[in-house]
């Protein structure tokens with residue numbers, strides 16, 4: 040699962056160099072000296088390239104460092120994220136956190152168009168064909184919008200895989216900007232993990248095995264981090 044606020048504990052002293060992307064010869068954007076046993080946090084991005092860190096043992100006089108993947112990080116450092124306080128949500132009926140579902144009835148306007156749910160916006164963005172888009176937008180329920188988004192005879196936009204996370208981010212930004220009540224609820228979750236407990240979806244949720252990517256939970260936690268404190 041991709042977690043934006045995963046915390047790790049080092050098993051040895053480390054200098055951590057964070058890079059923006061994985062281009063060869065890139066300059067680190069941040070460096071941190073970590074004593075053995077210290078905890079650190081990584082803001083994991085949805086771009087897999089940005090999930091890589093350069094980790095350098097602090098006592099390494101040769102100045103050698105190695106690139107570390109999230110998998111390696113899991114081997115060298117102890118994950119300390121607290122799952123015991125995680126919030127699992129899925130259906131919009133759940134109290135009180137069902138409102139985090141894209142199917143919850145919290146509509147919003149965006150660029151002059153009204154969307155009855157985040158799901159209506161997200162599914163309609165799959166299409167460039169305006170007739171198709173409007174059919175999805177006019178769907179009676181979020182479930183109908185989702186079904187239409189998956190079954191239209193017209194092909195979805197070719198770059199959908201590349202843009203869908205940003206489309207979902209826009210949906211969530213507009214939804215939570217429009218409704219103060221659910222914005223306050225999101226803020227009130229503090230640093231708790233938010234997990235879309237979908238048994239079917241390994242991308243937006245954690246899927247049947249619990250090992251899915253949880254991108255919806257991740258986007259919600261990223262949005263939460265941008266909300267001003269009150």
Ligand SMILES: Nc1nc(O)c(N)c(N[C@@H]2O[C@H](COP(=O)(O)O)[C@@H](O)[C@H]2O)n1
Pocket residue numbers: 129130131140141142158161185188189235237240243255
């Ligand atoms: N509450 C709820 N019910 C469902 O039936 C769902 N599928 C979801 N999850 C949302 O469904 C969307 C799937 O998107 P794709 O078309 O597969 O990319 C996405 O918005 C999930 O959060 N939730």
